[in-house]
Amino acid sequence: MSGPGSATATWALADWPGVSVVIPTRDRPELLARAVRGVLEQEYPGDIECIVVFDRSEPQDVPVPVTGPHRTLRVTGNERTPGLAGARNTGILLAAHEVVGHCDDDDVWLAGKLTRQLELWRRSADAPVVATGVTIHSETGEHRRPAPERASFAEFLESRIMEIHSSTLLVRKADLLGRIGLLDEELPNSFGEDYDWLLRAARHGDVVSVPEPLIAVNWSRPSFYMSKWKAMADGLTYILRKFPEFAGTRTGRARLEGQIAFAHAARGARGQAVRWAVRTLRHDPRQLRAFGALAVAARLTSADGLVRRVQARGRGL
Structure with missing residues (x-):
């Protein structure tokens, strides 16, 4: 394996590198057990x-049998900043293998995920990250979201590309300790930590994906972020300011501004919501999030109701 600053890595066709998979968790034991089984x-x-990695809770045994000599299960507490970024970094720094994967505790890796991704990575050795598509499980059923085969930094500025989900990602540990870096623990409330990291990764090359949905994402349960509107507003504002490249894309900038406007409206900060909505529409008059923010600020509808309707279709805010 090449060193931390390397732009590429190659594996012989017969080689199957060791993979360390980090699962941050908090108070969801049944979902966690399902996620661990999907990995092992x-x-x-x-x-x-x-x-x-147990975040803001005491580490507990995970009742999942470990079978075979090539599978191990480790349990630890978050030794860094409380929140997702610190929990993920705790696991990354403990990782014994050269490839690191991520999985949220309420998502599930499907059969064949790792093998398909490593086969793709050998054909695209310059890619900093390898992902897959996702199937979203919402209150209204399953929604398949194939991933684009390649996604550039410019495309991530324009769109979060929700099909490239954090639970699908594989990356070299050397890159996490080197050119890309760990998750940003200064990001307020860790909101958007995966998007922040993907933007940094994509600066080093396109993210490549197996288009087929190879993980199941569970949206039929409340998220820890649901209704934590100030966390959303602060996190997204931080990202918008952190990446000066947003100034060069009116639609990408307006997308984030519209989300910030909506979060302020949802938390009852009507003045800030209106100011951000106006700013959004100045950059993109078609940005629906700004109109949603104005409707919530005017108390014509509820924020939670709008989010539930959007997520029921397998889409995000």
């Missing part, structure tokens, strides 16, 4: 290490 039961010939 991958039909993958290489070593798989599953690292469960």
Whole structure:
């Protein structure tokens, strides 16, 4: 494996590198057990290490059997900043293997995920990150979201590209400790930590994906971020200011501004909501999030109701 500053890495066709998979968790034992099984039961010939990081809760045993000599399960507490960024970084720094994967505690890796991704990575050795598509499970059923085969930094500025979900990602540990870096623990409330990290990663090359949905994302339960509107507003404002490249894309900038406007409206900060909505529409008069923010600020509808209707269709705010 090349060093931390390397732009590429290659594996011989017969090689299957060890993979350490980090699962941050907090108070969701049944969902966690399902996520751990999805990782450890991958039909993958290489070593798989599953690292469960308990965030703001005491580490507990995970009642999932570990079978075979090439599978290990480790449990630890978050030793860094409370929140997702610190929890993910705790697991990354403990990782024993050269490839690091991520999985949220309410998502599930499907059969064949790792093998398909490593096969793709050998054909695209210059890619800093490898992802897959997702299937979103909402209150109204399943929504398949195939991922684009390649996604550039410019495309991530324009869109979060929700099909490239954090639970699908594989990255070299050397890059996490080197050119890309760890998750940003200064990001307020860790909101948008995955998007922030993907933007930084995509500066080093396109993210490549197996288009097929190879993880199941669970939206049929409340998110820890649901209704934490100030966390959303602060996190997205931080990202908007952190990346000066947003100034060069009116639609991408307006997308974030519209989300910030909506979050302020939802938390009852009507003045800030209106100011951000006006700013949004100045950059993109078609940005629907700004109109949603104005409707919520005027108390014509509720923020939670709008979010539920959007998520029921397998879409995000």
